[in-house]
Amino acid sequence: MTNEICIGQVYSSELNSIVVRATNLKIIETAKNNLSLGNLLKISDGNLNYTIAIIQNFKIVDDKDNESSECKIDIFCQPIGTISNDRFQRGLKTLPLPTESAYIVDETLLKEIFENNEEYNFVAGNLAQNKNIKAMLNGNKLFSKHISVVGSTGAGKSCVVSKLLQEAVGIENCQNKNKESQKNSHIIIFDIHSEYKNAFTLVEQEKFNINMLDVNSLKLPYWLMNSEELEDIFIESNEANSHNQISQFKQAVILNKKKYNSEHYKDINYDSPLYFDIKEVYHYICNLNREVIGKTANDNNLPKLSNGNLINFREDYYFDEILDFAETSTAKDTKASIGPFNGEFNRFCSRLETKLSDDRLSFLLKAQKEDSSSYKSKDFEEILKQFLGYINKSNITIIDLSGIPFEVLSITISLISRLIFDFAFNYSKIKHQVGYLNDIPIMLVCEEAHNYIPKSNEALYKASKKSIERIAKEGRKYGLSLMVVSQRPSEVSETIMAQCNNFIALRLTNSNDQSYVKNLLPDSIGSICESLPSLEPGEALIVGDSTLIPSIVQFELPNPLPKSETVEFLSEWQNNWKDVCFVDIIKRWRKETI
Numbered sequence: 001m002t003n004e005i006c007i008g009q010v011y012s013s014e015l016n017s018i019v020v021r022a023t024n025l026k027i028i029e030t031a032k033n034n035l036s037l038g039n040l041l042k043i044s045d046g047n048l049n050y051t052i053a054i055i056q057n058f059k060i061v062d063d064k065d066n067e068s069s070e071c072k073i074d075i076f077c078q079p080i081g082t083i084s085n086d087r088f089q090r091g092l093k094t095l096p097l098p099t100e101s102a103y104i105v106d107e108t109l110l111k112e113i114f115e116n117n118e119e120y121n122f123v124a125g126n127l128a129q130n131k132n133i134k135a136m137l138n139g140n141k142l143f144s145k146h147i148s149v150v151g152s153t154g155a156g157k158s159c160v161v162s163k164l165l166q167e168a169v170g171i172e173n174c175q176n177k178n179k180e181s182q183k184n185s186h187i188i189i190f191d192i193h194s195e196y197k198n199a200f201t202l203v204e205q206e207k208f209n210i211n212m213l214d215v216n217s218l219k220l221p222y223w224l225m226n227s228e229e230l231e232d233i234f235i236e237s238n239e240a241n242s243h244n245q246i247s248q249f250k251q252a253v254i255l256n257k258k259k260y261n262s263e264h265y266k267d268i269n270y271d272s273p274l275y276f277d278i279k280e281v282y283h284y285i286c287n288l289n290r291e292v293i294g295k296t297a298n299d300n301n302l303p304k305l306s307n308g309n310l311i312n313f314r315e316d317y318y319f320d321e322i323l324d325f326a327e328t329s330t331a332k333d334t335k336a337s338i339g340p341f342n343g344e345f346n347r348f349c350s351r352l353e354t355k356l357s358d359d360r361l362s363f364l365l366k367a368q369k370e371d372s373s374s375y376k377s378k379d380f381e382e383i384l385k386q387f388l389g390y391i392n393k394s395n396i397t398i399i400d401l402s403g404i405p406f407e408v409l410s411i412t413i414s415l416i417s418r419l420i421f422d423f424a425f426n427y428s429k430i431k432h433q434v435g436y437l438n439d440i441p442i443m444l445v446c447e448e449a450h451n452y453i454p455k456s457n458e459a460l461y462k463a464s465k466k467s468i469e470r471i472a473k474e475g476r477k478y479g480l481s482l483m484v485v486s487q488r489p490s491e492v493s494e495t496i497m498a499q500c501n502n503f504i505a506l507r508l509t510n511s512n513d514q515s516y517v518k519n520l521l522p523d524s525i526g527s528i529c530e531s532l533p534s535l536e537p538g539e540a541l542i543v544g545d546s547t548l549i550p551s552i553v554q555f556e557l558p559n560p561l562p563k564s565e566t567v568e569f570l571s572e573w574q575n576n577w578k579d580v581c582f583v584d585i586i587k588r589w590r591k592e593t594i
Contacts (some may be wrong), residue, residue, distance in 0.1 A: 004104065005027065005030075005104040006101050007020070007024075007028060007031055007102055007103065008023065008024075008075065009021060009098070009102065011094050011100060012095060012098065012211060013095045014095075015079075016079070018077045018078075018095075018260040019075070019076070020041065020043070020075040021061070021072055021093070022073045022074075034102070034129075035055060036131060037056070037493055037528065037531055038055065038531065039054070039055050039129050039538055039544070040052055040054055040110070040113075041054075041103065042104075043079075043101070044096060044099065044100045044101050045096045046096070046097060046100055046380070049082055052083060052105070053095050053550070054078050055075060056528065058075055059076065060072070060073055061073065061074055066107060075102075077303075079092055079095070085113075088112065088113045090549075107129040110130055110133045110155045111133060113549065114134060114549075115133065116413060117548070120548060121385070122138065122139030123137075123167060124555065125554050126553040126556075127162075127553060128539050128552040129552065130549075135547075138289060139168075144441065144483065145500075145502055145545055145546070146481055147483040147503075148477070148484045148486075148489070148500040148503050148514070149161055149481075149484070149486075149545055150503070151506025152510065155506035155508075155537060156539075156540075156555070157506060158199075158562045159304065160504060160555050162199040162558040163556060165187055166477060166558050168187065169183070169187065169208075169395040170395075171558075172559075175202070175206060176301040179206055180506035181371065183395065186388055186441065187443045187566060188388075190416075191338045191399060191402070192401045192448045192452075193309060195213060195447070195563050196398050197210065197400070198562055200398070208395075209389075209393055209395075210396050210398065211386070211389045211397050213398070213399045213400065214400035215403035218399070219382070219383050220363055220364055220367060220383070220412065221364070221367040221383070223257075223275045223371075223375075224273050224419065226418065227271055227467070229248065229411050229415055229463055230253070231246055233355065233411050234249065236347075236351070237459065244341065244344060245348050248285060249281070249285065251283060252284040254268065254269065255315045256280055256284070256315075257272060259315065259330060260275050260277070260321065260376075273444040275374075275376045275377040276513065277319070279356065281319075282353065284318040284324045285349055287314070288492070289344065289348070290323070290342065290347050291325060291339030292327070292337070292338055294336050295335040296332075296333065303325065304336055305322075305323055305324060305326060306325060306327075308326070334566075345530065346586065360405045361408060364408065371494045383419075384423055387419065388423070390444070394507065395463070401413070407562040408465045409452055411463050411464075414463035414467040415463075416466045417444065417468050417507055420442060420480065420577070421470060421474075421480060424438060424442060424479050424480040424582075432489075437479065438479030440480060442481075443481050443483060444468075444471065445482075445483040445485065446484050448483060448485065450491040452464045452493050453465050453496055454492065455490075469493060469495045469496055472500075484496055489517055497520060501545045502543070502544030502546045502547075503520065503521060503544055504540045504542050505532055505542075505544045506539065506540045508533060509533055518527070521543050522589075538557070539552055539553070540553055545566065
């Protein structure tokens with residue numbers, strides 16, 4: 001211990017707080033670079049073991065009773081682990097007694113704590129307190145348990161996320177470390193601002209495939225929607241007759257699914273991921289809205305057409321076209337009255353027609369294959385493969401949501417998330433039957449999460465919140481984890497944030513967000529959270545199951561970088577005037593061919 005710097009003795013010792021009193025100010029002055037907030041102390045416990053404590057606060061001792069006493073400084077620490085048999089372990093066995101000595105943790109011990117542990121095999125970056133020490137995480141506990149990455153605009157969230165994911169899939173300095181043997185990672189990114197494609201695009205020789213899906217390439221036919229998603233997009237819940245709309249729409253969908261699938265599938269229901277023709281369902285609803293019932297003795301209270309034909313089974317006629325019904329009449333020989341839903345679905349039919357004719361929704365309502373044919377039930381496997389990277393054997397799938405109309409963004413996210421969850425669930429059940437776990441675990445990255453899984457209970461976000469909250473609560477059991485990324489953590493669903501076991505907190509300037517994150521983190525890290533507003537870009541506080549010690553880590557910049565740079569306003573303003581081709585901008589705006 002001769003080379004170690006003793007900076008004081010234990011003055012008081014409690015389960016969550018140790019106070020070390022320093023009396024030699026020369027030693028404090030010499031060692032002050034190692035005594036900043038978040039640094040570590042090694043405190044003897046009298047049994048050849050040591051308690052490792054993290055520095056939280058400093059306070060000068062004001063001894064009013066003794067004017068001649070030397071100045072003393074109290075260092076407030078939080079005990080976090082023990083050095084026993086030269087190995088660091090989380091948690092405490094004993095507490096140091098008062099008068100035990102406290103020492104600066106030197107670089108050798110830092111390396112022992114952070115680097116020399118086989119379970120902690122994933123490089124996050126370097127310790128902010130000592131750039132020579134790698135901050136190692138337990139990769140399994142990091143990715144198998146939900147992660148929250150938070151930070152204000154400009155703090156470096158996109159770069160941190162890109163660096164973590166590049167490390168996970170084997171990208172380093174624009175090179176693919178797994179070029180000779182592709183690995184089994186499956187990461188899906190909801191990219192709301194088209195930032196991440198650049199971070200995973202390597203030259204062809206590196207043999208790294210990226211699976212890019214956007215509004216033009218996404219294969220997402222409407223018939224994969226479940227009941228709630230279908231009703232969200234087609235039915236206004238605040239209309240007085242919405243219950244009738246739901247019941248008849250459900251009936252029409254089930255009948256149409258049976259029409260196209262009963263030969264090959266059994267137990268067909270509203271939520272079965274089977275093809276149905278939405279245009280035919282529209283016809284069915286319109287015919288219900290126009291229906292006239294024959295009331296003569298020979299009509300048997302059946303729907304009656306203008307040519308006098310009677311409809312015995314609606315599903316045999318109502319799907320094909322919009323029919324002409326008989327006129328209503330009170331005369332004995334032609335007596336006929338309106339059907340039970342005649343005129344009730346005027347707004348419903350108009351809404352269906354508007355949605356079906358909206359070209360912005362073509363990726364959902366008019367999804368077609370390259371040969372211009374519609375996706376049918378037999379194409380379900382191809383649709384699933386696109387999300388998991390199995391079409392081009394890609395470790396990274398980026399779903400570019402920037403072109404998705406805002407009014408269907410929630411439904412789109414809900415549908416994709418639910419399909420991924422259902423795949424993981426069913427695959428896991430198959431593996432469980434033969435005594436194994438899911439061997440193709442998937443991580444879903446929710447970039448700008450506050451935009452579609454907010455804390456608010458607005459109907460607009462109901463679908464996406466429900467799907468992702470289900471993943472947060474149940475996904476880990478089936479090999480599906482979340483990375484939730486947000487600049488406004490206080491506005492993200494509390495259910496989802498509460499399920500996160502690992503937190504990577506970059507600079508946060510908003511007081512509400514700071515308070516919210518502090519409440520999510522363990523009480524044991526105490527005042528380290530106070531550093532959140534003053535962190536440098538790329539610096540982050542890492543807390544959770546994946547790290548031995550709550551640490552402030554400096555992340556390296558990813559290479560390649562995501563497209564998230566801030567525009568240099570003043571520099572651009574000081575350049576000479578630039579002309580703009582407005583024609584190209586307007587063509588892209590209108591989705592014309594440039």
